[in-house]
Amino acid sequence: MSGLKINWKITTLLILGTLFILFPLYLTIVIAFKTPEEMGGNLLALPESWSFDNFLTAIEVTxxxxxxxxxxxxxxxxxxxxxxxxxxxxxxxxxxxxxxxxxxxxxxxxxxxxxxxxxxxxxxxxxxxxxxxxxxxxxxxxxxxxxxxxxxxxxxxxxxxxxxxxxxxxxxxxxxxxxxxxxxxxxxxxxxxxxxxxxxxxxxxxxxxxxxxxxxxxxxxxxxxxxxxxxxxxxxxYNLAFASxxxxxxxxxxxxxxxxxxxxxxxxxxxxx
Amino acid sequence: MKKITKMTTIILLSASLLIGCNSEENDDKVTLEFFSNKPESMDFYESLIEEFEEEHPKINIEFEVPPEPVTVMRTKLTRNKLPDIMSISGDSLYGEMGREGFLYDFSDSDLLTTIQPTYLDMLSRLVGEEVDGNYGIPYATNAVSVIYNKDKLTKYNLEVPTTWDEFIQVLQTVKDNGEIPIYYTLQDAWTAMPSWNAIASNLVPKDFNVMKTNGETTFQESYQEVAEKAATLTEYGQRDIIGVGYDDGNRAFANGEGVFYIQGNWVVPELLRINSELELGTFALPATNNPKENKLISGVDATLAISEATEHKEEALQFIEFMLREDIAKRYTEDQKAFSAIKGIVQEDEAFKGIKHHFENGSITSFVDHYYPNGLGQEGIVQEFYINNDIEQALKKFDSEWNKVIDR
Amino acid sequence: MKAKKDRAFLWMVVPAFILFFAFHTFPVLQGVFFSFTDYKGYGSWDFTGLKNYFNVFQDTRALSAYGFTFQFAIIATILVNIISIFIALGLNANIKFRKTLRATYFIPYILSVLIVSYIFRFIFTHVLPDIGSSLGIEAISTNILGNPDLAWIGIVILAVWQAAAFNTLLYLAGLATIDQQVYEAASIDGANAWQTFWKVTFPLVAPFFTINMVVAMKNFLMAFDQIVGLTGGGPGTSTESISLLIYTSGLGGGQFAYQSANAVIYFIVIVVISVFQLRVLERREAK
Known part of the structure; x- marks a missing residue:
């Protein structure tokens, strides 16, 4: 096609497309680290602290x-x-x-x-x-x-x-x-x-x-x-569930x-x- | 390349060995499988099991609370591998298992003497007249009622309604105040049943199921009023009555959304766990305008049963005996906010004050849908009815599904 | 010598044949057998002839499961293939970060469908309505999984998200077989991108397109995990797939024999569709 020139338009579109792929994974990580009290706020925000408590509970419970x-x-x-x-x-x-x-x-x-x-x-x-x-x-x-x-x-x-x-x-x-x-x-x-x-x-x-x-x-x-x-x-x-x-x-x-x-x-x- | 073959053989062998190991731990202990259909009582059962295992060091109990318990139980029947001990609800599946001889008959045991005869009768009606015997021990009973948020009722200066018209008036007042009168959780199909049952059990004749099967009546004849009233109540639901599931609904109601919640007593501990400050009251849904006719619906919620095929009958009986001990039974009713089928154990919780008199003077009726045939799919039909609000279509569907199911 | 060789070949296939017969063919025969009875999965049973079959054809729940499954499978198949072709074309172009992008687009394929479904259920129930109501978009401010007319869209979205990964890769493999010179010839002839796609690229990946359509369709017709995770078949029975119906009613509803009849009918339907698809495929290859 156009030789060796990088097609930036397509590159950008594809990068935007990966947002759809990565969004559910991002959400899973964020919610897995939050506490139930944080769920009332913005769901998509980063957790206040990166605590592994949910994971430890999930490992034990399941x-x-x-x-x-x-x-x-x-x-x-x-x-x-x-x-x-x-x-x-x-x-x-x-x-x-x-x-x-x-x-x-x-x-x-x-x-x-x-x-x-x-x-x-x-x-x-x-x-x-x-x-x-x-x-x-x-x-x-x-x-x-x-x-x-x-x-x-x-x-x-x-x-x-x-x-x-x-x-x-x-x-x-x-x-x-x-x-x-x-x-x-x-x-x-x-x-x-x-x-x-x-x-x-x-x-x-x-x-x-x-x-x-x-x-x-x-x-x-x-x-x-x-x-x-x-x-x-x-x-x-939900936090426990997502950690699991x-x-x-x-x-x-x-x-x-x-x-x-x-x-x-x-x-x-x-x-x- | 011999190496690869050897390697893979080693991996295969060790894998199968590991599988073997898993099933063979604790060989001197007796392991009993215990199945419960109630996720709500899971934590409580787990602590009870710990206590029991301490008292009986030779017995190890494996506890299982699956999602879709009915499907899992029938799968077990199909596999012909029943759990040793079961805590299941007193419904048509129990009846079938009793009839087909899957369950141990308690008739000769003295465990039955402390049980209230009303509930023993309820269970034998499910098994049917052709078969004698007591295949389960009624342990805890339940009640579907209208649960209300006390603070809200006081806020709007409202009285607990005793007739249908009063109930509608109360709902209208709440609505006029911009508050959600009834909170629905219809995304989970089964939650369509409590309100349906509460109305139908009071309006439909008791022998409806027999008459329907014999072709003497139809849903279109007998359920018109039930459907109308059930539909009327949904007008007082929140905006998205179908988009909310049971768990999310519990959270919303416990946190102050909605004034009334039509559910079984089993939801109360759940609500209090979410919000321990919550003050709840209950009353039987007034389906008619005659307060004396408005009965509370109550059924056997937890039936204890033992598999006929179990190799450890003695140990299983020991566990049942443990469960029936007065202190344990009392703790169960307190923790689970349930009602006991054992004589002399009463539910004293403040939240159930409003329905206590129904138990005392026996103004109780059983769930209509426990007598619907298996596989009717009533939950889906009623859920769909709440969505479409088409009475004729829903009752027709009930009629045709019923005819098909009994013909299968 | 020859006989010994033949015997060796025979021993290579015998264990697999036994295993396959015992755990595939024999269960199929059992299913067919029980479909003529009133077996519940346990207890006693009697022969009932063709009664189950007649009943399935009058069973609105079964018919609506067929309706839903086909609607879902056809729409999801078409969407997956269109989206996959475009992603594959993009990944095949002269782009930066090709390896990373390709790896990212393939992630959904390595994840468990059931777990992804649980994550999507949360998105549909909590995240989307939140976004919808804060942006004032009425259409997504309620949970679409709770609406019997819209819930299937949620399942399609999840299915496409998941299946596009694998299909993109298949198309990439197809595109890789195309000689670059073909494109050069096209550009010398003055074809624009759109013309190049329809006149050059598409005919060359067409065999892949047919195979992808058949494979994707077959997978979607078996939809189970996605539905268990997202809606459980609800609201009502509006998103109940045939697999789910056979599982829940066959095991959970005590209708072992009846749902076996349903499964036999489903088997016949699938065979008819497959034969039809293969015929079309053959005709195309003959051209």
Missing amino acids: NFYQSFFNSLIVTVASVVMAILIHSLVAYAIARNIHKKFYKFLYIYFISAMFVPFPIIMLPIVKQTSFLGMDNLLGLAFLTIVMHLALNVFIYVGYVKTIPIALEEAATIDGASTWTTFWKIIFPLMTPMHATVGILTALAAWNDFMLPLIVLSDESQYTLPLVQYAFQGQFSTN YLLAILPMIIVYIFAQKWIIGGVMRGSVK
Whole structure:
């Protein structure tokens, strides 16, 4: 377009636009630090003092460390299982897509994208509880089941671009299919592992509906579910509520600040596929 | 690349181990789950539990007060994992759980002897005639009344109204003085019910639900006056009656906005917590012009029940016994501003002086909507009615929804 | 050798297949099965044939949930895509602080929808009315979430705020595939910015546009978290989405079987829409 000249008009517009993005976050921070007495004044003003009392209360009342830990377990377990299981499935499908069975399997898995969750919702409540899976482990399993379609789709698209000659060479050297996968293909899929890992992690960390339906024990609640469960206690104290919200979104924000280039790159890579 | 595989296996294993650990702490203790549907009584229950655990070091109680308690309770039923002990309201869900055999039958226990028979009857009516047994212990009872700000009433020199016409006159006077007569919190659908119940319970025949189900009457026939009166009251609400929720409404009313507040007794401790200086009075909503016919609506607010399937019946019973102890029950009524279902324990709070005589001479009636069928969605219908003010549409909707629900 | 290889491939898919069948397909079949009964989710049950299905079609609450969900999904999809294209175009232009701006616009995607909804509820209930009444703007001086005719707008605003982040990124990825020379050719031909957009840029990102529309629409049709956090389906049932209705009535109202029938109908509706969208997509690609 206009060569190297910086377009200041667009830059200004975009900077103004970020106000819409940042305003709710600003509000959250300000209210989280205020005392209930300050709420009568200007809501948007800065707090009179930056006291951490609300946060300490919120940590204690909502049992923050426990729920943070719960969220972490589910997220880590989901990501690890997604990367291991989904990449295997995608590899097997991509290399055998000419066979009827694998073609069918691919369509079968992908069609899950069109199944609305509500039809699974009610039976899954019964089933997870019947199988003793109404806990964090069950939640992690369900998370990877629900993300199977998308992740396999992303992986298959990528595996197709890996030349088959590499594997043939390995086979001639006497490597088994498993060894070929772990030694050659799995490392080559690293860019997609990042993408799948990021998408699964964000989904698992922020999910509300699945934990709401699956988890039966309050001590296993994840961070978003805790915010829901504590609405009653928060009712009379917005400052406590917002301190708790801020605590709940803070871990992701911190991760994002340090890894934003990587996260954005990962998500974009997934979308070009 | 073996490394990655090993690493991930280690992470996976340790994660599952950690999950395992979580569920296996305190192995020599008995852990009981205790479910309550009232966020208002949360702090109080928590302190009671602490006390109980001190007295019974072998028992550990896990307390749960979820939002949307009815949904959570039914989800638990669907999971077939009921909490060991429950404190729930005496409504149609309780009736269903009793009928379906989910709850322990207290009939053989001597815990029932101290309970007022009126409330035991109320609970058995909910379970229905086909099934015998006492599946819950009425513990605390509630009352929906008109709560008023004493200072304001004195300020305008007004008397507590005893008839419908007097009530409207009082409201008009308040309005003329530029003050909000009734504060509504209709953003939360359930808060549409107290005023609806208070009027309907006094105007609609008791067997309406049976007649309606048998097709002998309709809402359009029986609820015309109820809807008219309920709509009349909203004319005396604040400007944005639908834009305010229960919590914000409590804060506004406690801080002096509005003169009257149509709510249950459970809101009183909440209001006093927000403003401890507040002086409150109460009276039964005068739905008719005959003071003798105007009854107070009261129901079983907290029913104590034990899951039939619990593995720790004995420990659960110990907790119930503890709750029924006279000193504890008394403290409950004082702290929660509730009324006790236990003989001899009376609510002495100044705020409830105005409705005390209803309890003494039995001029009490139960909530009409406790006898509406499950899943009718009355809260949404009444809320919508308050928004649109269309009587015919609302009553038609009640009729058609009722027919559909009983057909489901 | 060949057989061994085949067996290895089979073992790669078997665990996932079992898991998927047990926790996806089997529940779907269960849902379909129970939709022909009067099961409450517990206790005893009987077969009732197609009765639930007939009832859903006469159920004003269900029908209004469908109405709301589609109205919301269509409007939110269109708005998200328009706004995302423009932000993406802006971020793709020659601007200063591109990395920082891009990172800022992506923030909403990393936040929990439920928690953001709680924050927005506070904004709609307290902040906006305050601003509205101090500026004397009648329209926003009351809580829009309390107005059954306006509450859906609040949900759309939140949904757009949240979803634009992801869609912007998808468009950015699409724009990055466009060769700069195309623009140079356009500017030599004397095209202005508007013409360049419609004649050059848009046709090139069109495949992304279609995919984004399909994906965004599908997500909005499942709306749940936003509504739980903002309105809980109210006032009345004016913002009750299908997912929320199935959850609250199916679990909370003891209508397990009845709402399963509703879910089956919803499933069919989604499939029909998806097939339709894919047809349109195919036709476009064939061109």
